[in-house]
Amino acid sequence: MNSRELSNKQLRALSEFELNNKEFLINPIIQNFLKNKQNYQLFLDSICDPTDENIEKLDRNFKIFYFDIRFISFISSSLYFNAVNFNKRQRKYSSRNLLTIDSTIQHEEETTFKDMIEDPESEITVDKLSISNDITDYLIHPILYKAVQSLSVKQKEVLNLVYIKGLSDTEIAKYLNKSQQAVSKIHKIALRKIHNYIKENGG
Incomplete structure (x- = not known):
């Protein structure tokens, strides 16, 4: 009908x-x-x-649809929080562990190796050395990692800009010289592919 x-x-x-x-x-x-x-x-x-049969079919399809929405939302949140937590850990590490360049020279308690560098504007920190533009470097869960690895170069690029750089779809569109709709579509397709990969691999 x-x-x-x-x-x-x-x-x-x-x-x-x-x-x-x-x-x-x-x-x-x-x-x-x-x-x-x-x-x-x-x-x-x-x-x-x-009929009971028609209502049951509708209810079953809606439950599947709604689960997929919530799961994709979960994937998006997981990517975001993995990146955020990674950066927090790195900042915490940098505050507790000085680089060699920040260490004091033996017998020179107030002089560091950094002071011996001619350029007074040189600034090297763990944060700067450890920041990665590849989102897979921030992922701990093995299936989520493999799911993201399975994406196309363009899809991973958009995820990197969203979750590592924190850019909006509009900002990414300007950066990549694409329409906002195109970026949004790439983003959604990437999340959908991650979702399907996890489902197919028992995640």
Whole structure:
């Protein structure tokens, strides 16, 4: 059954549902769910022919769809917090462990090797030496690491700019000379590929 094949009775049922559930239907999650033709068909079937079977099919598909959304959100958060925590650990390490260049020269307690360098503006820290532009260097979980490694060069580049540099899709678009929509699409496809890789590999 599709919207063109509905009887007058079924069309009235659909119109009544849409009228009584306006806020529900404008929810972005619901709208994205119904963009899928199969999901929309299940939605029509459950409204126009509300059998237990039709309602159960709709409910099952929505649960799968919603789980995927939450899981992709989790992946995005994991990438972000892995990068943030890595930088925190590095800053903590740098505060506790001076580089050789910051160490005092033997028998010269107030003189460091840095003082012996001619350029007075030279600044070398653990932070600067350890910062990586490759997001895989920040990932601890092996499956998540392999999932990101499986991405294309362009997809990894966008993830690096999002999670390492902290840039928005709009800023990345200017940097890469692409449209914001194109960057957003690359970002979403990358997260989806990570999601599928983890599912397929028992993560």
